[in-house]
Amino acid sequence: MSSLGKRLGLALALATAAATAVACGGPVDEDGESGGEAISGDDSTFYGNDRVGAILKGHPELIPASFDQYEKVFKVGRECARKDSKEIFVVEESQTRLAGPRELHEVTQTKLMPRAVISGCNTGDLSDPTTVKNSYGLFAALISDPNMNDSPKGDTMRMWPLEVIALDNTTGLYNFYVFEPAEFPNDPEGVLPEGTKGRVTRVYRSIETRKDKAGFGQFNVFEKRLEAGKAVTAEAQPIGGGNRCFNCHVNGAPLMNEMQDPWTNWVSFKKTLPSAQMSGPTQKLVSEAVPNASVGTSSLANDLEPIMRSAIQNYVFGTTRTNGWANTTLAGGLPGGISHMLESVFCETELNYASASQSLPLELFVDKDAAGPSSITPPPSFGDDKTPFQLPIRSTRDKETESWLIQKKFLSAPTAMAVRLLDDENDIFSPARCNLLPEITKDLGNDPSKVDEKIRTVLTAKLASLPFATTQPKRAAYIKSLLTVGIRREVAQREYLDELTKRFEAAPKTDAAVKVKEKFRKARAREKFNTRSTPLPILDAK
Amino acid sequence: MNLVRNISVLGLVGAALLAGVGCSSAAVDDSDDGDQTTGAATPGQNDIVFEQVKTCDNLFKDRAAFRDADLQEGVLRWKCGDVDGVSISKCEDNLALLAAEEAKGNVTQERRAALSECGNGYGQEYCEYNAVSKGNVVNGVKTAAALKDSDVVQCVFTSVQSDFEGKLGDTEKFADDLAAKIKPQLVAAERVPEGRVAAMKQGVNSRGAADTLINDCANLAPDTKLAKDAERQVQCYNAWSKTSSPAEKAKLESKCKGVDLSSDANWAAVGISPTALTDADSDLAACTMVLKAKHGGVSWRNSDPTICARSYRAAHECNVNFKQIGTVAPTFPGFSMQGWTNRDTLPTGCKYATLDSAPYANVVICTAGAQDVKNYRTQKKPLQTLCRDKFGVNVAMQAPIGALANLSAAKEETPFCKAFVAGAKHAQSPAPSGKQ
Numbered sequence: 012m013s014s015l016g017k018r019l020g021l022a023l024a025l026a027t028a029a030a031t032a033v034a035c036g037g038p039v040d041e042d043g044e045s046g047g048e049a050i051s052g053d054d055s056t057f058y059g060n061d062r063v064g065a066i067l068k069g070h071p072e073l074i075p076a077s078f079d080q081y082e083k084v085f086k087v088g089r090e091c092a093r094k095d096s097k098e099i100f101v102v103e104e105s106q107t108r109l110a111g112p113r114e115l116h117e118v119t120q121t122k123l124m125p126r127a128v129i130s131g132c133n134t135g136d137l138s139d140p141t142t143v144k145n146s147y148g149l150f151a152a153l154i155s156d157p158n159m160n161d162s163p164k165g166d167t168m169r170m171w172p173l174e175v176i177a178l179d180n181t182t183g184l185y186n187f188y189v190f191e192p193a194e195f196p197n198d199p200e201g202v203l204p205e206g207t208k209g210r211v212t213r214v215y216r217s218i219e220t221r222k223d224k225a226g227f228g229q230f231n232v233f234e235k236r237l238e239a240g241k242a243v244t245a246e247a248q249p250i251g252g253g254n255r256c257f258n259c260h261v262n263g264a265p266l267m268n269e270m271q272d273p274w275t276n277w278v279s280f281k282k283t284l285p286s287a288q289m290s291g292p293t294q295k296l297v298s299e300a301v302p303n304a305s306v307g308t309s310s311l312a313n314d315l316e317p318i319m320r321s322a323i324q325n326y327v328f329g330t331t332r333t334n335g336w337a338n339t340t341l342a343g344g345l346p347g348g349i350s351h352m353l354e355s356v357f358c359e360t361e362l363n364y365a366s367a368s369q370s371l372p373l374e375l376f377v378d379k380d381a382a383g384p385s386s387i388t389p390p391p392s393f394g395d396d397k398t399p400f401q402l403p404i405r406s407t408r409d410k411e412t413e414s415w416l417i418q419k420k421f422l423s424a425p426t427a428m429a430v431r432l433l434d435d436e437n438d439i440f441s442p443a444r445c446n447l448l449p450e451i452t453k454d455l456g457n458d459p460s461k462v463d464e465k466i467r468t469v470l471t472a473k474l475a476s477l478p479f480a481t482t483q484p485k486r487a488a489y490i491k492s493l494l495t496v497g498i499r500r501e502v503a504q505r506e507y508l509d510e511l512t513k514r515f516e517a518a519p520k521t522d523a524a525v526k527v528k529e530k531f532r533k534a535r536a537r538e539k540f541n542t543r544s545t546p547l548p549i550l551d552a553k
Numbered sequence: 554m555n556l557v558r559n560i561s562v563l564g565l566v567g568a569a570l571l572a573g574v575g576c577s578s579a580a581v582d583d584s585d586d587g588d589q590t591t592g593a594a595t596p597g598q599n600d601i602v603f604e605q606v607k608t609c610d611n612l613f614k615d616r617a618a619f620r621d622a623d624l625q626e627g628v629l630r631w632k633c634g635d636v637d638g639v640s641i642s643k644c645e646d647n648l649a650l651l652a653a654e655e656a657k658g659n660v661t662q663e664r665r666a667a668l669s670e671c672g673n674g675y676g677q678e679y680c681e682y683n684a685v686s687k688g689n690v691v692n693g694v695k696t697a698a699a700l701k702d703s704d705v706v707q708c709v710f711t712s713v714q715s716d717f718e719g720k721l722g723d724t725e726k727f728a729d730d731l732a733a734k735i736k737p738q739l740v741a742a743e744r745v746p747e748g749r750v751a752a753m754k755q756g757v758n759s760r761g762a763a764d765t766l767i768n769d770c771a772n773l774a775p776d777t778k779l780a781k782d783a784e785r786q787v788q789c790y791n792a793w794s795k796t797s798s799p800a801e802k803a804k805l806e807s808k809c810k811g812v813d814l815s816s817d818a819n820w821a822a823v824g825i826s827p828t829a830l831t832d833a834d835s836d837l838a839a840c841t842m843v844l845k846a847k848h849g850g851v852s853w854r855n856s857d858p859t860i861c862a863r864s865y866r867a868a869h870e871c872n873v874n875f876k877q878i879g880t881v882a883p884t885f886p887g888f889s890m891q892g893w894t895n896r897d898t899l900p901t902g903c904k905y906a907t908l909d910s911a912p913y914a915n916v917v918i919c920t921a922g923a924q925d926v927k928n929y930r931t932q933k934k935p936l937q938t939l940c941r942d943k944f945g946v947n948v949a950m951q952a953p954i955g956a957l958a959n960l961s962a963a964k965e966e967t968p969f970c971k972a973f974v975a976g977a978k979h980a981q982s983p984a985p986s987g988k989q
Contacts, residue, residue, distance in 0.1 A: 095898040138904030140920050280618045280894060302895075304622055311894050313947070317901065324924050369611040370637055383934065388596070388638040393607040394794030414928050424931055521799065 057213060057235065057243050059186035061177035062131065062149045067211070071239035076192040076209030077170040078129075078153055079292075085149065089299065091132035096308055098130040098146060100315040101278045101300040102269075104548065124155035124167055125289070125297050128267075130318055147322030148178045150265055153296070160201045166291030171203065174256070176265060178325075183334030184345075185263055185326065187214040187256040193238040210238030214249070214256045216263070216345065224248075230346040232257055262360060263336060263345070264326045264408050267319040268401075268548050269312075273368040275401060276548070277312030281368075320407060327411040337415040341457060349421070349462065350452035355412035356422065356430055358445040362536060364401040364548060367392040374404040374438050375528055376518050377511060381428070381435040385508040390520050398522045399529040401548055403536040405438040421462040425500070429470055429493040432486060435511060440535040447473075467494050485510040594674040596638035599852040602783060602841045603810040606790040609840035609858055613833065620836075624972045627955020627980030629863055631855040632893060633680040633710060634945025638853065641935045642674025645693040652689065652696075664747075672755045675937050678856045679763065679888050679950055681753045682710045684921075684936035688742035690750060692937035697930050705740040706926045708940035710917040710948055712887040713752035716759040719886070728752035731916070735906050738918060751916060753887070757851075760885070763860070764877050767957065769846035770861035771875050774868035778815045779845055783838035784830055785814035785823070791834070792825045832969055839866035856950065863954055863973075871970035873977075875957045882956070889914035893949040900947040919944040955980030 054071060058064025066084060067073055075081040082088035091097045103125045131149030135142030152174045155167035172191040179186050193210040196203055212234050219231040232254045236244040249255045260266065269275045273282075278300040289297055302309035329335015339345045340352060347354075354360050365372035370389035373379050377387060416422045434441035451469050455462060471494050474480075480487040489507035492500045518524075541547055599605055613620065616630065623630050647667040651660045676682065684691045686706045691697050700706070719727035728748030735751050736742045748754075756762065773779055789809035793802055808823040830838065840862035843850035850857040867873040878885055890905075891914075892898045899905070903919035905912035921939055929939045955977030965971045 095895045133901070137898065137901050138918075138920070140902035140922050143901050280616065281614065302618060307895065307897055309895055314894055317943070317947075321922065324922075324928075328924055369615065380932070383932065386640070391607070391611070393610060394790070396794075411928075414931060417931050418927060424933070522797075523799070 054237055054243060057237050059177065059179040059213075060181040061179045061186050063175065063177040063186065063188055063211075071237065074193075074209040074211050074238060075173070075190050076207040077190070077203050078151065078173050079170060079203075080207075080209060081151060081173055081175070081190060082129075085131075087132045087149065087151070088129045089295070092134050093132055094307065096310045096314065097299045098132050099296055099299040099310045100128045100130070100312060101297050101310070102126050102128075102276050102312070103278070104276050124157070125293060126155060127153040127168070127296055127300075128315065129153070130315070143318060143321045144178070144325070146318045147265070147325065149175070150177075150322075151175045155293070156200070158200050160198070161291055164291070165289040166293045167289075168293040168296060170292065176256075176260075178322075180330075181334065182339065183326070183329035183331070184336060184339060185260075185265065187260075188212065189214065208239060210236060212236045216257060217246075262408060264361075265319060265322050266361070267315065268362070268364045269366070270316055270319055270363050270407060271365060272313070273366055274312035274316070275364070275366045277315070278310075279312040323408050324411050327408065327415055337412065337419075349455060349457055350448075352412055352416060352421075353448060353452060353455075353462075355409035356416065356427065357448040357451070358441075359405060359409055359439045359539075360412075361406040361408050362403045362439070362540060363406045365404045366400050366402065367396050367398055371520070371525065372399065372402050372404060375399065375402065375525055376436065376515050376520075378431050378435045378438045379405075380410075380438075381431045382508075382511060382515070384504070385512055387512055387515050396522075398525050401533075402529050403439060403532045416462075419459060421459045422466065423463050425493040426463050426466055426470075429490050430466070432490050432493070432507075433470070435486065436514075440532060440539075467496075470494055483510060483514070594640050594642050595677065596636070596853045600844055601811050602786045602844060603790060603806070605841040605844055605852055605858070606786055606837050608852060609837050609862065610790070610794075612840070612855065612858055613836060621972075623976075624969075625976050625979065627953060627958075627973075627976030627978070629859055629952045629954050630891070630893075630896075630949045631678060631859045632946055633678050633682070633712075633890060633948040633950050634941045635675050635677050636853055636855060639675055639677055641692060641937050642671045644668070644671040644674065645935070645937070646695065648690070649693055649696045668749060668754045672757055675941060676753065676755060676758065677851070677854050679714070679753075679758050679952075680710055680712045680890065680945075680948070681749065681755065681758060682708055682937065682940045682945060683746075683750050684940050685709050685739060685742075685746055685750055688736060688739060688744035688746050690747055693935050694933050697926075697936045700926075700930065702923070702927060704926075705923075706921045706936055706939075707739055708919040708921060708944050709735070709739075709746070709750050710890060710919070710940075710944070711751055711753055712890050712915045712950060714758060714760045714763070714887040715753040715755055716761055717752065717886045719884075724752070728754075731908075734908060735916060735918075738906055740920065758887075760878050760887070763888075763952070764879075765848050766846060766850055766857060766860055767864045767875050767954070768877075769848055770842050770850070770865040771868035771873075772847070773842050773845055773865055776845075779842070780838070780869060782813055782815040783841045784834070785809075785820050785827075786841065787830065787834045787837045788825060788828060789814065789823055790837070791828075835866060835870070835969065836862055839863070839869065860952065860954070866969065867958060867973050870964075870967060871973055872962050872964045873973070874959045875954075876959055878957065887915050888950045888952045890917050891949045891951055893947045896949065896951070900944050903944060903948070917948060953980045 054068055058068050062085065073084050075084050078088070082090045086092065088099055089097055129151040130146040133142050133145035135145050153168050153170070156162070156169040157167065159167055159169060172189050175188045175190065176185040177188065189212040190209050192203060193208040196207065214232065214234045216230050217233050219226045219229055221227065224231070232249060233246045234249055234255065235246050257263065269277060273279070278297070299308065300310040302311070325335070327336050329338050332338065333342070336345065337352065340347055341349060351360070365374060369392060371392050373382065373387070373389040413422070413427055417424050417427055430444060433447075434443040447469060451466055455465060470490070474487070474491055474494070477487050477490070485503070485506040489500070489503045492498060492503040536547060599608065615632070616623075619630060644667050647670070648664065651664050651667060654660050684697070684706055685708070686700055686704045689696070691700060691706065713728070713731065716724060717727060718724050719730075721727045721730060725748060728751050729745070731751035732748050733745045736745045739746070786809060789805055793805040793809075796802055796805070805823070812819050814820045814823070840858045842865040843858045843861040844852060846861060850861050852858065864875055868875075892900060899917060900919065902921070903917050905914060906916035906918055907913065919940070921936075921943060925939060925943060926936065929936055955973070958973075958977040960974055960977055963970070963974050965974050
């Protein structure tokens with residue numbers, strides 16, 4: 012098989028590889044739409060204003076071909092100078108995240124296949140919360156491949172292609188890069204020869220300006236490539252016009268599916284020793300996550316969680332009045348505009364997943380935000396109970412988007428609460444909420460006050476026909492008060508919360524009842540997201 | 554002094570204070586939805602051994618990774634962040650009103666009274682924490698509402714025990730003095746913060762309470778009936794945990810829950826084969842003794858069951874008893890604070906306060922992210938909750954229980970006892986210089 016053929020073969024296998032934090036698929040099609048055609052002799056516009064560009068711009072000889080080289084060039088991973096953590100976070104699942112024959116995200120079970128997220132190594136003053144940007148400014152992802160030569164011995168991790176996202180200091184968005192060998196190696200499943208030269212592909216969204224191309228005038232995904240001694244290739248669409256990284260990162264943000272206790276499958280203080288038998292570089296990388304008493308290092312998922320939360324918050328809000336995802340989307344620099352942003356309020360654009368830990372996820376019974384000020388606490392969960400396991404819940408990113416809309420006065424806090432109360436037992440997959448979105452977004456402009464007014468108008472018109480108006484009168488009354496400007500609502504809120512608490516207390520909490528809800532949500536998740544968005548983890552406990 | 558860590562009951566607050574609550578005449582801005590109602594501030598106390606095994610199992614699973622290392626070092630660790638079900642105390646409203654009244658006159662006595670009512674909210678784990686901005690405590694929704702977006706909010710965690718007098722011979726003076734020393738270390742503090750920011754105020758967070766709990770639990774060691782019941786309850790729980798059949802679970806609960814299994818007849822009725830207890834099982838059995846402590850232990854806390862489990866088991870299995878903290882370390886201000894994941898690293902955003910040019914392990918200052926503060930304020934969540942959510946869950950309390958152990962008659966016949974005695978000896982060896 013020619014090297015191009017091999018690269019294409021690997022590309023097909025990895026094309027939809029979905030690692031947490033970063034997922035861009037496999038190596039680039041040599042003969043993509045216009046790939047390989049040099050258009051520029053320098054790399055001055057290739058990189059973004061990010062940590063990748065800061066190191067590599069003007070230094071194509073430093074472009075890494077694999078993770079090992081990347082660690083050395085960017086001083087991350089095992090080369091991270093931090094004393095207490097190398098910021099190598101490991102998740103173990105019995106799946107590879109490689110492409111499947113039918114599904115975008117094949118979930119065929121395999122032996123344990125560790126994956127890793129490597130953040131940017133925060134060597135700053137850890138008492139300064141802003142230094143966390145050193146961690147979330149740069150993420151790399153590694154996945155496992157059962158076809159690696161030493162896979163039978165437990166060395167399953169693939170060191171290339173290496174998927175990296177870097178936060179752009181100008182745009183406030185993540186730039187997506189893929190590093191791989193410049194020349195396709197003779198043994199793609201083995202260790203790369205020392206000194207292998209690398210090449211980098213940048214993947215990005217941009218308006219299609221070519222009239223003869225599909226999607227003219229709309230956002231398409233493009234890529235361009237660079238390696239030492241060659242010019243930057245012309246902008247081209249990925250194989251088959253696919254979305255590559257944006258298949259999974261639909262909003263361009265980093266992902267961590269299981270972003271709360273018990274961080275299912277992640278190495279955490281609840282799961283420290285990998286049960287898989289590992290060897291070689293895989294074993295070395297995994298051992299960096301596990302607490303090591305002799306050197307005092309660990310990289311546990313509970314430490315990645317605050318990094319991810321900060322990353323997502325910063326990504327949505329940006330650092331100036333014009334950058335970041337929300338500002339850019341509103342200004343038309345990213346797809347969807349205000350309508351897409353409101354999808355985060357009324358529907359769901361991504362998911363997170365919660366499992367039984369010391370308590371059941373509250374989302375099984377009530378919307379967390381609706382119940383916020385009440386005395387409702389999650390029912391406890393004990394023993395080895397795995398019900399629910401990986402329950403889809405409202406994503407952190409959607410919540411941050413809602414917060415941005417409130418703080419920028421597109422939504423008032425009472426209006427946002429009224430939207431939650433339309434279905435206060437379902438934080439996601441709610442027809443009662445989501446079906447209103449087309450009516451609300453029809454002819455909706457970007458004037459903040461008009462957005463809130465439109466939502467209040469639409470919701471107010473529904474008040475008389477709320478299906479729960481007679482069975483849950485306090486809920487209906489509280490919604491009405493929330494939609495009425497300029498009144499105090501303490502009494503209505505208190506009465507509503509009393510009513511909600513009684514409903515919560517009466518709700519069945521047996522495993523059987525929980526499983527029904529779990530099954531429903533997973534079915535909806537598969538329908539809505541398996542071909543489109545946040546990569547689904549394995550949804551069923553073993 | 555009340556040494557008992559019972560749940561305190563929120564008493565009636567002064568009529569004058571109540572009159573002020575909720576009667577603001579401020580114009581209603583639609584973005585300011587007034588106060589949020591709050592519910593119960595702490596969970597209910599459990600008194601059933603079978604249920605306590607469940608709670609203890611969760612507690613131990615949460616630190617499974619550290620248990621052996623902690624045992625070897627003669628320490629116990631638990632999270633400072635309060636468990637689910639604990640929320641902000643209503644006393645914060647009254648304290649906020651008093652703060653507003655402060656400029657008009659001395660409100661010290663009223664504040665003491667209000668503070669005594671705070672024991673039913675956050676701060677149940679031998680650590681207390683407050684959201685502070687410009688030197689003012691801004692725990693509640695109301696006080697946070699007055700902040701500007703540019704105001705920096707810091708969460709100050711203290712583990713200085715409420716009965717610690719220091720060299721000043723007075724708890725209140727010590728707290729105020731410490732607060733004055735901390736002030737320059739806070740961002741843009743315009744005033745010396747209240748003493749409660751620097752030293753704990755609740756009776757439940759006292760050295761006396763810790764001593765009482767340790768010794769109450771150790772003193773249960775000779776009671777073979779209690780031990781037998783606890784061990785059988787653990788076996789019943791194990792069977793309950795393993796079965797996935799709701800009918801079988803219900804049957805086991807009916808035979809064990811609230812039933813004295815020290816009775817051989819009751820135990821036989823359960824119908825499970827007795828098995829030798831594992832090390833983890835013995836920890837669980839010991840943990841249930843928190844319900845039997847003479848002066849009371851609180852079932853749902855992170856701290857009480859943890860402390861009781863170790864002191865009881867060491868006494869019961871290893872014939873160890875415990876000295877009073879004041880006897881071993883008269884100048885011990887309270888349990889030190891560390892990182893939960895990595896004991897040498899505090900959560901990102903946090904640092905130890907500095908005292909006499911050295912890090913002071915009983916006060917940790919964490920700076921909240923500006924956007925997090927905005928989000929909590931927008932959602933009308935108390936900033937004290939932010940302190941718990943963002944930092945408290947990753948701050949660990951560390952009690953050097955091995956240092957208190959009297960090993961003169963200790964037995965080392967079991968692996969646990971060998972490890973405990975070795976750990977205690979380690980804890981009793983001179984400490985290297987470092988954090989105070």
